[in-house]
Amino acid sequence: MTKTMPAVIAVLFGLLCFWFLAVAPMNIRVALDQADRAGAEVMPATAVARRDTSVWRLMSDNRAYVRDGYYLDRPRLPTPLQVGREFWKTTGAMVLKGRTWSKRSLIFHGWVTLQSTLWGFLLGTAIGITAAVAIVYARVAEMAIMPWAVISQAVPIVALAPMIIVLTSQVGIDGRGFPKAVISAYLSFFPVLVGMVKGLRSPAVEQLDLLKTYNAQGFQSFMKLRLPASIPYLFTSLKVAIAAALVGAIVGELPTGAIRGLGARILIGDQFGTPLAIWSALFAAAILAGVLVTLLDGIQRLVLRRMGMQA
Amino acid sequence: MSDAAIRATDLSLTFQTNDGPVHALKDVSLEINKGDFVSFIGPSGCGKTTFLRCMADLEHPTSGSITVNGQTAEQARKSRAYGYVFQHAGLYPWRTIGGNIRLPLEIMGYSKADHSDRVARVLSLVDLNGFENKYPWQLSGGMQQRASIARALAFDADILLMDEPFGALDEIVRDHLNEQLLKLWAKAEKTICFVTHSIPEAVYLSTKIVVMSPRPGRISDVIDSPLPKERPLDIRDTPEFLEIAHRVRDGLRAGHSYD
Numbered sequence: 001m002t003k004t005m006p007a008v009i010a011v012l013f014g015l016l017c018f019w020f021l022a023v024a025p026m027n028i029r030v031a032l033d034q035a036d037r038a039g040a041e042v043m044p045a046t047a048v049a050r051r052d053t054s055v056w057r058l059m060s061d062n063r064a065y066v067r068d069g070y071y072l073d074r075p076r077l078p079t080p081l082q083v084g085r086e087f088w089k090t091t092g093a094m095v096l097k098g099r100t101w102s103k104r105s106l107i108f109h110g111w112v113t114l115q116s117t118l119w120g121f122l123l124g125t126a127i128g129i130t131a132a133v134a135i136v137y138a139r140v141a142e143m144a145i146m147p148w149a150v151i152s153q154a155v156p157i158v159a160l161a162p163m164i165i166v167l168t169s170q171v172g173i174d175g176r177g178f179p180k181a182v183i184s185a186y187l188s189f190f191p192v193l194v195g196m197v198k199g200l201r202s203p204a205v206e207q208l209d210l211l212k213t214y215n216a217q218g219f220q221s222f223m224k225l226r227l228p229a230s231i232p233y234l235f236t237s238l239k240v241a242i243a244a245a246l247v248g249a250i251v252g253e254l255p256t257g258a259i260r261g262l263g264a265r266i267l268i269g270d271q272f273g274t275p276l277a278i279w280s281a282l283f284a285a286a287i288l289a290g291v292l293v294t295l296l297d298g299i300q301r302l303v304l305r306r307m308g309m310q311a
Numbered sequence: 312m313s314d315a316a317i318r319a320t321d322l323s324l325t326f327q328t329n330d331g332p333v334h335a336l337k338d339v340s341l342e343i344n345k346g347d348f349v350s351f352i353g354p355s356g357c358g359k360t361t362f363l364r365c366m367a368d369l370e371h372p373t374s375g376s377i378t379v380n381g382q383t384a385e386q387a388r389k390s391r392a393y394g395y396v397f398q399h400a401g402l403y404p405w406r407t408i409g410g411n412i413r414l415p416l417e418i419m420g421y422s423k424a425d426h427s428d429r430v431a432r433v434l435s436l437v438d439l440n441g442f443e444n445k446y447p448w449q450l451s452g453g454m455q456q457r458a459s460i461a462r463a464l465a466f467d468a469d470i471l472l473m474d475e476p477f478g479a480l481d482e483i484v485r486d487h488l489n490e491q492l493l494k495l496w497a498k499a500e501k502t503i504c505f506v507t508h509s510i511p512e513a514v515y516l517s518t519k520i521v522v523m524s525p526r527p528g529r530i531s532d533v534i535d536s537p538l539p540k541e542r543p544l545d546i547r548d549t550p551e552f553l554e555i556a557h558r559v560r561d562g563l564r565a566g567h568s569y570d
Contacts, residue, residue, distance in 0.1 A: 206397045209369050213395040215388055216418045224414065228405045307405040308446040 016080055025055040026077035027069030032058060034072070035065050078279050087280040103259075106284045112261040114288060116177060116249035120184020121242050127185060128192025128241070129234075135193075136200040136226070137218075153190050157183065157248065162255045176258055184248035188241035195237025199230025231307065235300035242292045250285060262288075315378070316470055316502040317343040317366055322375035324361055324528075334527030335361040336372070341521065341530060345469070348496055348503045350513035351521045352559060358528020359506045359521075363472050366504065367395050379470065391419060393470035394463030398478055400455035402447040402462075408434070409443035412462045419466055433461040436495055453484040457491075464499065471503045478508065489515055490544055497540065510563075514538075514556045515547055522562035532562035 032042045032050060043061040044050055050058060059066050070079055078086075087106070094105040101108045131149070134141035161183050168179040203225050211221045253263025262281045269277035324336040336358040343349050351359035364370040365377055368388035379387035387393065394415075402411045412430045421429070434440055437457040447455055456476055463471060477485045489512060496503055507513050513520050514536070522532040536555060538546065546552055 204399075204401065206399060206401045207403075210395065210397065210401060211418070212369060213367055213388060213393070214415050214418045215391055220418050224418065225403070228403070231405075308407065309404050 019077075019080055023075070023077050023079050024066050024069055025059060027072055027075045028055050028058045028062070028066060030072055030074070030076055031065050031068040032062055035062075035068065040065075074273055074275060076275070078276055082276060083279045083283060086276040087283055090277075090280055091284070106262070106265070106280060109260060109262050109265050109281070110284050110288055113246070113249050113253065113263065113285070116180035116252065116261070117184055117242070117246045117288075117292070119177070119181035120186075120248055121188050121245040123181055124185035124188030124241060124245060125192050125238065128189040128237070129196050131189070131193050132196030132200060133222075135197050149190060149193055152186070157187060157251050158254070160186070161251050165252070165255055176252070176260070180249050180252035180261075183252040184245040187248040188245040191237045191240040191244065192234070195233045195240075196230055199233025200226045202233065203229045228307065232300075232304065232309070235296065235303070239293050239296050239300075242296060243289050246285065246289050246292065314344050315342050315381075316345045316347070317341070317377070317379050317504070319362075319365070319377045320375055322362070322365065322372050322377055324358070324365065324370060325373045336365070337527035337529050338375070339528070339530055340375075341533070343502065343504065343519070345502055346500060347519050348493075348517050349505065349519045349521060350517040351504065351506045351523060352508070352510065352513045353523030353528075353531075353563065354525055356528070357523040357525040359523050360474055361528065362523075363474055363504060363506050366470075367393060367472055369395075391466060392468055393472050394466065394468045396456075396460050396463050396471065396473040396476045398475045400447070400452070400459040402455055402458055404447055407444050407446055408439065408450070408458045408461075411447070411458060412465050415462060415466050421466065429465050433464045436464060436499065437461045438491060451484075453480050453488060456480065457488065460492075460495075464495075464501075469501055471501045473503065473505045475506050475508065477512070485509075485512065486544060492516065493542060510556050510559050511547055514552060514559060515542065515544075520555070520559055522559055524563070524565070531565060532558070534558055534562075 029050060033047060036042050036045070036047065042050075042065065043058075044053060069075065072078075075082070090104060090106040094100055094102060094107065099105060131141075131145050135145055161179075164182050164186075165176070165179040168182065173179070207225060207229075208221070211225060216224070249261070250263035250266070252258075253261035254267050258264040258267070262285050265281035265284075266278050269275065269281060319339055319341045322336055322339040323334070326333045326335055339358070339362060351362060353359050361370055365372050366379055366384060368384040377384050380392050382390065382392070402408070403414065406414065409430050412433060413426050416426050416429060430443060431440075434443060437460050439454060439457055439461065442450065442454070442458070447458070450458065460473075460476065477488050480488065492503075493516060505513075505516060518536050518540075520532075520534040520536060521530055522534070523529065524531045534555060538551060538555070
């Protein structure tokens with residue numbers, strides 16, 4: 001851990017540097033447009049002419065305005081510092097002001113998204129495990145479920161999400177919570193299904209034969225062999241599934257009409273042209289995913305250690 | 312009822328493969344008495360493991376009959392007449408050694424109160440006292456194999472079927488385990504069927520040596536060992552021992568086609 005830390009920090013620093021440098025070419029056009037409107041002399045003089053000029057050329061011809069690209073209100077690409085400041089303004093600063101649950105707080109929106117994520121994750125995990133058990137125990141189930149499960153993941157979720165929202169409202173379910181959880185579950189059941197099928201089938205023939213020599217019943221061999229043998233596979237799948245569930249929840253918040261949740265923040269940021277809001281919502285989502293996966297990783301270590309397996 | 316623990320009559324087993332039928336066993340007849348220590352020896356593909364698996368009802372013969380304790384193999388399996396020791400210890404990594412030994416007891420519904428007594432008894436039989444709460448990965452390969460033997464001894468089966476249990480172990484460990492196995496056999500009064508590749512192992516352990524040959528799998532010689540029940544390791548240097556070993560080797564050579 002301590003040995004790898006410097007390497008991790010070095011890579012992180014490198015990425016930040018790359019990001020910071022990329023801001024200049026990404027924002028030069030906006031910076032020049034702004035200077036142009038303010039009456040300054042820029043090269044070339046018209047926006048139309050600038051559109052046909054490469055960013056590198058624009059930067060070398062207007063060195064004085066490159067710096068402006070780092071201080072825009074609505075940059076194409078915000079600087080790490082801008083994103084950090086916006087992120088702090090909508091999280092920590094809100095907490096300090098006692099407005100944690102305000103509509104402008106990312107903690108509030110993150111919490112909304114987290115709830116759908118967790119419900120969807122639970123639902124998806126339950127479906128995935130049930131289907132895996134059916135597949136392992138019945139050849140018919142394998143032929144009936146597996147192809148559909150694979151096909152389901154090839155359908156773009158962005159296309160499906162609005163339909164799920166419309167359909168659930170047709171059967172009288174109000175609010176966004178339920179359809180969002182369904183979309184989350186739709187994305188998260190698959191890794192659990194695949195992982196559990198592999199896990200439940202992981203015992204060697206000898207181990208199954210051993211139980212046969214004991215004349216063990218089907219349920220006994222499930223509880224005493226297949227299920228414990230599948231636990232390491234389960235956790236690996238759960239870590240993929242929770243990240244997928246978060247994506248599902250955010251996608252479920254994207255279709256117009258949503259006003260709560262990280263997905264809604266991203267959409268609103270896009271509609272009102274506030275890139276800083278989008279970027280800080282993206283960071284909130286990334287941090288949330290990181291926390292959830294790390295949490296599951298910790299639980300995995302704990303469980304496997306309790307089970308006596310080297311983790 | 313007769314004294315036979317296992318009786319096979321004209322036993323044949325044919326596997327259907329893509330390359331045509333494989334005669335794993337052909338017209339095998341053998342009688343094993345209660346209390347015998349029988350070794351099955353032969354080259355790969357001679358059907359010795361298949362024969363053992365037929366006794367255990369893990370394979371089903373195509374023709375002929377096999378009885379275990381006077382019952383069919385299936386009845387015997389269902390009445391838990393035998394313990395089976397596989398080539399690999401196959402201990403569950405999520406159970407301690409004690410937990411692994413308790414596994415058959417849990418499945419067979421032995422009373423909880425009985426468990427710890429039995430675990431302690433079989434652990435001392437295989438000389439693993441004090442390892443009850445260790446996990447398999449904390450034990451050497453030889454110790455794991457002993458634990459798997461303890462697991463097969465934990466319940467009241469009077470037949471022990473062992474499929475090359477020491478095959479993956481080095482010579483020294485193997486010698487040691489062979490010696491222990493003989494002591495255990497004398498103490499536990501079980502009928503043991505033991506599959507092996509090793510001539511010295513077969514001769515050292517057995518009261519009866521069954522030499523098998525491949526394609527089709529059949530019995531080429533059955534040798535009743537004249538060696539005494541009490542066998543120190545250095546019995547392997549006596550002329551009697553060497554004579555039997557020689558006869559086993561001849562049997563193996565006769566059955567081997569070298570093609």
